[in-house]
Amino acid sequence: MSESQTTQLTKKDFVSDQAVRWCPGCGDYAILAQAQKQMPTFGRKREDIVFVSGIGCSSRFPYYMNTYGFHSIHGRAPAVATGVKIANPDLSVWVVTGDGDGLSIGGNHFMHALRRNMDLNILMFNNRIYGLTKGQYSPTSEVGKVTKATPYGSIDNPLNPPSLALGAQATFVARTIDRWQKHLAEMMERSYNHDGGSFVEIYQNCNIFNDNAFEEYTGSEKLDNVIELKNGQPMLFAKETKGLKLEGAKAKVVDMEKHSVDEILVHDETDLELAHIIANWTSNPDLPEPIGVIYSIDKPTYNQDMVDQISLAKEKKGVGKVQDLLNAGDTWKVD
Amino acid sequence: MGKNFKTIDEAVIRFAGDSGDGMQLTGGRFTETTAIVGNDLSTLPDFPAEIRAPAGSLAGVSAFQLKFSSRDIHTPGDKPDVLVAMNPAALKVHQKEVIPGGTIIMNTDAFVKKNLNFAGYESNPAEDGSLDDYFTVIPIEMNKMVKAACEDLDLNGKLVLRTKNFFALGVLFYMYDRPLDATEEWLKKKFAGKDAIIEANTRAMHAGYNYADTTEIFTTRFKVEKASLPPGTYRNINGNYATSLGLLAAAEKSGLDLFLGSYPITPASDILHTLSAWKHFGVKTFQAEDEIAGVTSAIGAAYSGNLAITTTSGPGIALKGEAIGLAIMTELPLVVINVQRGGPSTGLPTKTEQSDLNQALYGRNGEAPMPVIAAATPGDCFFAAYEACRIAVKHMTPVMLLTDGYLANGSEPWNIPKVEELESFDVKFADGFNADGDFFPYLRDKETLARPWAIPGTPGLEHRVGGIETAENTGHVSYDPENHHNMVVIRQEKVERVQNDIAKTKIYGDDSGDLLLLSWGGTYGACRSAVETLQEDGKKVSHVHLRWISPLPKDLGEILIHFKDILVPEINLGQLLRLIRSEYLVDAKGLNLVRGRPIGAATIVEAVNKTLG
Structure with missing residues (x-):
């Protein structure tokens, strides 16, 4: 807690004066409410928080947060946020993006921001559809999806966001669901506390163009299809009636009435090989959908390395003076 | 011997x-x-x-x-x-x-x-x-x-x-x-x-x-024998190095940290290399994943309060177009440097050309005006870069600086300037409310129409900017038709107010005569040499060189009408020419040679003599 923070901020302090304009029933409302609720708990001054977004429904997010905010252009939020963070590494910088914004038009920036371990908190609202442009298939839509742009069904293979993030050398990869308010809050906090680039995929329902896309994981009795990852814990799900075993690199669901918990795979957030395996369970009909922190390790950040390089250069060479540089090299006088 | x-x-x-x-x-x-x-x-x-x-x-x-x-x-x-x-x-x-x-x-x-x-x-x-x-x-x-x-x-x-x-x-x-x-x-x-x-x-x-x-x-x-140059201490300098020094001088003079977001491209990469070595000046260079990240990271850095630069050549500007529009819309200071090369497409990467003037002036969607300044000689790249930074910050606008391959790699003796004698460059970030207990991010300076620069970390001034049209003053999202029209007009007027910062146009030669050579950018030297030769021959020929092409200087129209003929030599098919003809309704003629090389002074002399008859 900083000294200047004499009064504790509340959710209200993070609500801007702008009317929220998402469709009624949109999953974005739940995510916004949770962000507004969580921000004050981080003990960060409001002026030190910046939300940066691209284009899409989710990218309206910064307008509704009473922090500094930048609603940029399609796909470029990670690059804009990179500039914000390098220019002032003391800021807490959040990127709000969607599956189209972040993975399609902005796929390159997404990948490189993670590779550099730039200390950005990237929240990707994945609704597996283009909402703002009124319902075309997205890079996470399933094969065969019928939309206005694919009347005969989509023939594009979907991306798997956590696998992509891991492939891009991300140091923090998690997944949560808009309706899981407590879990969502926890993932935001983990993301905030991770020193380095963090990627949180949020399954978010678009009730207008892709309603119930995640119904199989969110209905109360459907939790059997989901595994909540907990570091150091055995991988049990379906009210601990089922567990996951590894056979080679392949996971297999086992009945806990017939197996001992000692046989069950234990989650280790720091194990990259395991993270790749878990990420690959995504949308596999034979396995539960992995939710939670898939991977988290500490690694030097680009932003801190840059600060260190500059300090070291100043220390070694002394702080540069432009006039000295102008006068350097071979010079001659004309009288 | x-x-x-x-x-x-x-x-x-x-x-x-x-x-x-x-x-x-x-x-x-x-x-x-x-x-x-x-x-x-x-x-x-x-x-x-x-x-x-x-x-x-x-x-x-x-x-x-x-x-x-x-x-x-x-x-x-x-x-x-x-x-x-x-x-x-x-x-x-x-x-x-x-x-x-x-x-x-x-x-x-x-x-x-x-x-x-x-x-x-x-x-x-x-x-x-x-x-x-x-x-x-x-x-x-x-x-x-x-x-x-x-x-x-x-x-x-x-x-x-x-x-x-x-x-x-x-x-x-x-x-x-x-x-x-x-x-x-x-x-x-x-x-x-x-x-x-x-x-x-x-x-x-x-x-x-x-x-x-x-x-x-x-x-x-x-x-x-030694040349009789004006007194001073000299060094030899090329354009890209001079540009880098100009940016650095602007940073030191303004007290801002310098940020460069850039993607390697010929013939601009040397600026990235040079600035990257100046870490002990606090320079932050970011080699981005592509041209778009180069400019958008710079826009983010500008929002955070750095002196933000992006460098590239023609093809890179094409990729940055949408983002430059964002900088125009969010009214953030940004210097975009285009070291022009032969185009279109990949064109002639190592050869010089002046064919990106249209792109600089018009290469964005919507009504998207921005100041455009061009360097005249390798050494002048220093002053042009400094001026681009100063105007960007003073007027809260992106500024395009045009140099070219010839200036970038060419060199000349350079009378080393004194940093203390450069035009002052003061920066004031917003630090409090400006509207009756509230902060309006788009409330403008009456003289320049610049909006306040309020950077993250400043308590009480939390605000949002973006590429959607904003309401006058408050900066809130606005789809109101009247508001949009007003904002389009304001953004244009804001660029035109840069005219107040432009020095009176210098005419080399008499104020009137048979022909005026009008040039911009790297053709300066050839035009000046040609005019010297022509004047020695007793021809009534003068020379005006433009530093700012957007906005054009206030006094240019009045100058043009005092010459019977106007000749505009350019390494393109007449991009300034068309602007001059449409802006001032004068019958200017072009001398247009697009060979990837500078136009020679002798060629200009010949063209002038032919025009004079």
Whole structure:
């Protein structure tokens, strides 16, 4: 807690004066409410928080947060946020993006921001559809999806966001669901506390163009299809009636009435090989959908390395003076 | 040594050889020495886009031209007096441009059958006398000479042969009476720890010098006296380095941290390289994943309060277009530098052109005006870059700085400025409410129409910006038709107010006359040289050079109407020309040559004389 923070901020302090304009029933409302609720708990001054977004429904997010905010252009939020963070590494910088914004038009920036371990908190609202442009298939839509742009069904293979993030050398990869308010809050906090680039995929329902896309994981009795990852814990799900075993690199669901918990795979957030395996369970009909922190390790950040390089250069060479540089090299006088 | 010294006003020399022959380096050394001697000079490096085209091929020829003079000069010269041709391909490409009666020095050891065939020569021009009627031909067996000079050195034959460019340099140093010591010192620094290399190159240079001294073929040496330049301390500088220094000076003067977001591209990359080495100045350079990330990271850095720059060339500007629109919409200070090259598409990456003026002025969606400034000479890149930064911050707008490949790589003696004498550059971030207990991010300065710069970290001023149209003053999202119209007009008016910062236009020559040469950017030197020649001939010709193309200076219209004819030389098909014609309804004419090379002063003189009739 900083000294200047004499009064504790509340959710209200993070609500801007702008009317929220998402469709009624949109999953974005739940995510916004949770962000507004969580921000004050981080003990960060409001002026030190910046939300940066691209284009899409989710990218309206910064307008509704009473922090500094930048609603940029399609796909470029990670690059804009990179500039914000390098220019002032003391800021807490959040990127709000969607599956189209972040993975399609902005796929390159997404990948490189993670590779550099730039200390950005990237929240990707994945609704597996283009909402703002009124319902075309997205890079996470399933094969065969019928939309206005694919009347005969989509023939594009979907991306798997956590696998992509891991492939891009991300140091923090998690997944949560808009309706899981407590879990969502926890993932935001983990993301905030991770020193380095963090990627949180949020399954978010678009009730207008892709309603119930995640119904199989969110209905109360459907939790059997989901595994909540907990570091150091055995991988049990379906009210601990089922567990996951590894056979080679392949996971297999086992009945806990017939197996001992000692046989069950234990989650280790720091194990990259395991993270790749878990990420690959995504949308596999034979396995539960992995939710939670898939991977988290500490690694030097680009932003801190840059600060260190500059300090070291100043220390070694002394702080540069432009006039000295102008006068350097071979010079001659004309009288 | 008994040879005649002939004093001349100026000389133009050109080194040409294979990409691997070190011609740029040789030219660079001759340039530095010539600068130290105190001549005015101007250079034109001309190299292929391929890093190493097949040895001996026409495509692989790399050249470096230098003009030096005892007078104030503005161009690297049209036709060389002396051509050094290190192989047949170099001779083939450049011989036709040598002044009649000029000197051609050839490395005859490279004029072997294979190379001759490669260059398309059926017989050996070094031996068949085909050039003798037109030029003084000096054949030298350079390979043999350097081998002999380095015989006792412990260095393999290939490395010894690489010193032949220093042999040629030694010959030219002798011809033009230049000292060798600066290059000896340079070799010691450049190859510190590699004593054999230093020794070999030093020997090769001396061998060239002595060869020219002792043989009878060089009957005359030339003296070019010191130029009478304005008093000051001088250095030689090229455009990209000057641009980098200008940005750094702007950062120091404003107290802002410098941020560069950039993606490598010819011929702009040297700015990225130079700034990246200046970490001890606090410079933050970010080599982005693409052109778009280069500019958008800079926009983010501007939002956070850095002096934000993005550098590129034409194709990069095309990619950055949407983001530049975002900077216009969010009214953030940003300097976009376009080191122009031949286009469209990949075009001619290593050649110069002025064909991105339209792109600078109009290359964005919507009504998206921005100030556009252009540098006139290599040294002027410093001042243009500084000015671009100052205007960007003062007026809270992106500014486009146009340089070009010729300015970027060309060099000239430069009267080193004093940082303390540069125009002041004060920055004030917003630090409190500006609207009755509230903060309006788009409430404008009455004089400039600039909005306040409120950066994250400032308590109480939390606000949102974005690419959607904003309501006047409050900056909230607005789809109101009247508001949009007003904002479009305001953004245009804001750019026009930059006119108040533009100095009165200088006319070189009389205020009225038969013809006005109107130029912008890198054609400055050729136009100025042409006007000097024409005025000496008694022609009523004046010259106006534009620094700002957007907005145009207030007084330009009044100047134009006092000339019977207006000629606009450009390395494009008339981009400024059309602007001038439409803006001022004058019957201006163009001189448009798009060859990837500067327009020569002689060509302009000829065109003016033709117009004058």
